[in-house]
Amino acid sequence: QVQLVESGGGLVQAGGSLRLSCAASGSNFNRNFMAWYRQTPGNERELVAGFTPGGSTKYADSVKGRFTISGDNAKNTVYLQMNSLRPEDTAVYYCYTWDGMDYWGKGTLVTVSS
Numbered sequence: 001q002v003q004l005v006e007s008g009g010g011l012v013q014a015g016g017s018l019r020l021s022c023a024a025s026g027s028n029f030n031r032n033f034m035a036w037y038r039q040t041p042g043n044e045r046e047l048v049a050g051f052t053p054g055g056s057t058k059y060a061d062s063v064k065g066r067f068t069i070s071g072d073n074a075k076n077t078v079y080l081q082m083n084s085l086r087p088e089d090t091a092v093y094y095c096y097t098w099d100g101m102d103y104w105g106k107g108t109l110v111t112v113s114s
Contacts, residue, residue: 004096005095006020006093006108007021008108012085014112017081017085018082019080019082020093020108022078022079022105023075023076024078030099033097033099034051034078035051035069035096036049036069036093036094037096038091039092039094040090045094048063048067049063050069050096051071063089066084067082067083068080078095085112087112092109093107093108093109093110094106
């Protein structure tokens with residue numbers, strides 16, 4: 001079993017920054033299978049940023065140049081640095097990993113005011 005716990009969400013003005021954290025426990029941490037998704041009411045969950053199996057990163061077009069995903073293997077933690085936030089970034093952000101099956105955190109709400 002894998003547990004993912006997100007933190008760092010909150011209310012921020014447009015143009016501001018937030019850093020989300022996802023602490024993983026219960027398995028051998030492998031950041032190559034970790035990603036951040038987000039979801040707004042009535043919409044499907046969408047990929048925001050993630051690591052590829054080869055160790056590189058991928059981003060949704062809407063966040064390229066503004067968001068950065070990183071990982072700390074020693075802390076079993078993945079981060080999402082979000083800069084130049086926009087009202088359309090408002091969503092619940094979920095941490096995801098795969099370890100034989102899909103695992104999701106409970107999510108953290110990010111609200112960007114205009």
